[in-house]
Amino acid sequence: MPKTQYCRSVWLENLYTEGDLVRMVAILAFVAVSLMITAYALGTQTAPFYPLIYCIPIILISLWFPRQGIKVTALLVAGFLLINLYFSMGGTPVDPVSSVLYASIFFWMLGATSLFTRNVNLAVSRYRKLIEDADDARFLCDAGTLRILAVNQRCAEIFGYEPYELIGVPPETLWGDEAERSSFAEAMGREGYVANLEQTFISKGGEANEVLLSGRTLLPDNILECSLVNIGHLRNERDLLLRSNGRLQRLIYQSHDLIFMQDLHGRFVHFYWLLAAENGIDPSAMIGKTVDALLPPEAAEHHCSRLCEVVETRATISYELTCGINGSARVLSMTLGPMSGSDGGLVGVVGTARDITETKQQKLACMQLEWEIDQWKEFITTAAHELRTPLQPIIGYLRLMLDDPEYYALNDEACRLLGLCLESSSHECEVVDKMLELSLLAMEHVELQISDVAARPLIESVIADGGYDRDAVIENEVPEGLHIRGDRDRLHQVLESLISNAVKYNKPPRKVWIRYTGSNQNHYIMVIDNGIGIPADVMDSIFRPFYIGDGSQLNRECGRLGLGLSIAKKYIRMHGGDISVTSDLGAGSTFTVRISKEV
Numbered sequence: 001m002p003k004t005q006y007c008r009s010v011w012l013e014n015l016y017t018e019g020d021l022v023r024m025v026a027i028l029a030f031v032a033v034s035l036m037i038t039a040y041a042l043g044t045q046t047a048p049f050y051p052l053i054y055c056i057p058i059i060l061i062s063l064w065f066p067r068q069g070i071k072v073t074a075l076l077v078a079g080f081l082l083i084n085l086y087f088s089m090g091g092t093p094v095d096p097v098s099s100v101l102y103a104s105i106f107f108w109m110l111g112a113t114s115l116f117t118r119n120v121n122l123a124v125s126r127y128r129k130l131i132e133d134a135d136d137a138r139f140l141c142d143a144g145t146l147r148i149l150a151v152n153q154r155c156a157e158i159f160g161y162e163p164y165e166l167i168g169v170p171p172e173t174l175w176g177d178e179a180e181r182s183s184f185a186e187a188m189g190r191e192g193y194v195a196n197l198e199q200t201f202i203s204k205g206g207e208a209n210e211v212l213l214s215g216r217t218l219l220p221d222n223i224l225e226c227s228l229v230n231i232g233h234l235r236n237e238r239d240l241l242l243r244s245n246g247r248l249q250r251l252i253y254q255s256h257d258l259i260f261m262q263d264l265h266g267r268f269v270h271f272y273w274l275l276a277a278e279n280g281i282d283p284s285a286m287i288g289k290t291v292d293a294l295l296p297p298e299a300a301e302h303h304c305s306r307l308c309e310v311v312e313t314r315a316t317i318s319y320e321l322t323c324g325i326n327g328s329a330r331v332l333s334m335t336l337g338p339m340s341g342s343d344g345g346l347v348g349v350v351g352t353a354r355d356i357t358e359t360k361q362q363k364l365a366c367m368q369l370e371w372e373i374d375q376w377k378e379f380i381t382t383a384a385h386e387l388r389t390p391l392q393p394i395i396g397y398l399r400l401m402l403d404d405p406e407y408y409a410l411n412d413e414a415c416r417l418l419g420l421c422l423e424s425s426s427h428e429c430e431v432v433d434k435m436l437e438l439s440l441l442a443m444e445h446v447e448l449q450i451s452d453v454a455a456r457p458l459i460e461s462v463i464a465d466g467g468y469d470r471d472a473v474i475e476n477e478v479p480e481g482l483h484i485r486g487d488r489d490r491l492h493q494v495l496e497s498l499i500s501n502a503v504k505y506n507k508p509p510r511k512v513w514i515r516y517t518g519s520n521q522n523h524y525i526m527v528i529d530n531g532i533g534i535p536a537d538v539m540d541s542i543f544r545p546f547y548i549g550d551g552s553q554l555n556r557e558c559g560r561l562g563l564g565l566s567i568a569k570k571y572i573r574m575h576g577g578d579i580s581v582t583s584d585l586g587a588g589s590t591f592t593v594r595i596s597k598e599v
Helices: 003-012 018-044 050-064 066-089 096-117 120-132 153-159 178-191 233-254 297-313 357-361 363-403 412-442 455-466 488-504 564-574
Strands: 137-142 148-151 193-202 208-218 223-230 258-263 268-272 317-325 328-340 346-355 450-454 473-476 483-487 511-518 522-529 578-584 588-596
Touching (some): 018 050, 018 066, 120 148, 120 223, 153 193, 297 328, 328 357, 450 455, 450 488, 455 488, 483 588, 564 578, 564 588
Parallel strands (some): 473 511
Antiparallel strands (some): 450 483, 511 522
């Protein structure tokens, strides 16, 4: 790695902490005092041993910033000699031999102190606080022996140890594979940097943990700073995905919809319809055939044109198709979407067809559909209540056991596992609460408690409660004394959702601005970020329930369910307002909350 690039990466990794800045100020102060004392001593011909004061900044720079020692010492010597030269030219008697001798002593002092500071323990002490305060799993080890010198709590938990138990542990204890350890050591010796190297570490209980190991050399201390990412949980996620896939297949087999897949040539590669036998269709016979074998020519041509549209645009489309099946006229609601292979390339189209003939012909079907929707809302509410009821005692008992592990004879590993259970249970409880809240909003069972709300203190409480100012620089520019008519709790939840998203979908340097403007009839509160932005094609989708910005599945690790913005918009509309958004992709987004001044 080039030297300039390495130095830049060192600064970006926060090796200069607030404590380092204080040390720099102290060194500069001693340098200034040394030069001033030199000038004073030569001018008054007093204090013959004044050059010894120079040893203080030299010793400090060698201890705290050894890589800058030669530069600072050279500057000190240059200042010392220049002051001596200045007074010598002014007629003050100055012994040049003594001046040169003192300059040599300064450099000798630097060399002696530098050799002393090369001690590993001193070097580790400079980085230990940085390692212990890191948010990710990190440790320091000796570049030659790979013995651990310092480790933080998060890293020790991966191995099942306490941090102090890992200090001095030989590499054979942790590395499960000698070849992997050798490859890591060779890469570090060759490049000085390794990123996301797959390694197998052995925990205290003897279990093998798969991790991604990254490391870099801290020069000139001959120490390796390493970080770990535990990827063993990915196996659990894979098992969860397989179970979810099984549930999806059961759902498909119970659905009355026609579900099919076609390749790029229009041939069926999957065909399932629960009502196929009633309509005189053999699903297995449809495999390998085109839609001409199922639909009349005109309807088949229409479907093929829509299939080509999906292939060209790679977008999901919906349309209605009128056709004859088994001698009877049908109206089908069709949905087609692109199907990707394991390499990400397009391999075909997946689609569903729902018979909506009766829905189109009879008004009763519409009434039935409304009744089913109401039943579904009631079901969500009931399900949320039923799910929440057993979660509460589980969470209570887990907290009771974790509050007094000694009473229940729990070891550290059991506490860790119970902590994971408590975290998952709490997350599931939050999900259920949001589902319940959304269902209550849908059924209009929420009443607003209107009062005068101080806007700026409300925003400050949102920022403080969520700890968002720890992750981003937040500028609250809402004026003091501004009051808004509304439900304080609901407005708190709306602002929390917007500020949370502004911080979560941001990028360094993370900045969020909260601004206000008003008109004769409305208040406008704007939450602005410099984040990743929102693509134009999904701008209208972000307020839909269960929509997640990156299009991924429900993310259990991050706790995302896609309900925050949907609930926020419903609450603002209950206040007679709305939420709008503008965004520049890659530059940031602006969410504007409009609230009527008379609610």
